[in-house]
Amino acid sequence: MTTYTARPITAPVLKELRALDDAGRPMVSRTDEEGGAPLRCCLRRSEPGEPIALVSYAPLRRWAAQTGADPGAYDEQGPVFLHAEECAGPQGDALPFTRAHRVLRRYSADGRILGGRLVEAPEDFAPALTEAFADPGVALVHVRAVEYGCFLYEVRRV
Template identity: 35%
Template sequence: MEIRYTAIPAERLAAMREAGEDEFGNKWQPRVAEGWEPLRCCLRKASVDEDIALICYTPWDEPSPWMEAGPVFVHHEACAGYPDTGEYPALFRHNKAILNPFDHSGARAYDHITFLGPEDDHLAALANVLSQPDVAYVHVRSGSAGCFHFLAT
């Protein structure tokens, strides 16, 4: 099974940068990275002293009763994004995670929600969830904070 891993779309981030605010009206402002922040634009950890922004983000691009929004870190200026869309992002491979699956109608597939620990095989668990006939895609989220990591299809 080939899985695609997708960071926050560059077009959405570009629109937010141009507007000077995220999609929820929070001001787009730089902050200096301490070096621990997981960046959702390129799916890597920020380097010390990089200019980043903390924004409110939802992976939904249209209204949905399933919409969840929360804080995520991104580069303040545009970056190259996540080029390895066929590779599970290394930064998130050994953390606490929630695999939050959705069916083909866009509703949450409750029977397949999966909680992972750092010791679990995240790739195998994700492949298992995505192999279910009723699962169309998965929002991979932080198991600690609940915030969005990336989309898996």
Template identity: 40%
Template sequence: MTTHPFLAVPPGTLRQLRAVDDAGRACVPYADGEGGAPLRRGGPQPADGYPFARPGALRTVRRYDAGGRIVGGRLLQIPDDATAAFDAAFADPEVAVAHVRAVEYGCFLFEVRRP
């Protein structure tokens, strides 16, 4: 089993996106009354090492090459074995990085780099 480094959105990017989103719209704070929304700054790491591990959540592991082009992907439903999904992604020598995204809206959650 390989340990994969999880990288959250950088603090500088967060500061910028808290003022204006990537579409140029002003951001409005809100409270997540139901819970389960990802923390854009990372947040606590659960015991198994996988961030945002709400059971049943659908995620996509989108694979990118060194030039930033998409070279594949995989659907992941928590608590499926995320480590196996990352191992499979990085078994392809063309894959430089994987983004983990929410399936519903495509929101970027975190990045996983080749170990």
């Protein structure tokens, strides 16, 4: 059986994004009055009153820089929410953000998209990840929101 783990944006990358995001813009903090923003630093939804920021993030580019892959045209950047200040990171190892429709996008070790799958029901989420990682060519999976296509988090084999 394949085991995998959800990976938040790491602390060193968060520090960089809080200075300049992947589009070269400085972070702008705001108080989240309503709550509910999907935070990529700790993989939970924001609480009302928390200081958060919306920054541009290029997840595949950053992964490729670590692995030597060349994602070519698959390199992209998009908006992600994070705490405006350091946070404790994820609490527990449960898969986050599984209650709404999600797309699981599979990538090869060279950074190419191998396919994707729409997961509609929360109970289908873990089996869909198991299915994705059953393919030995899958190096990582991006979990994305359907409504905007935004990156939520990365999943890798353990």
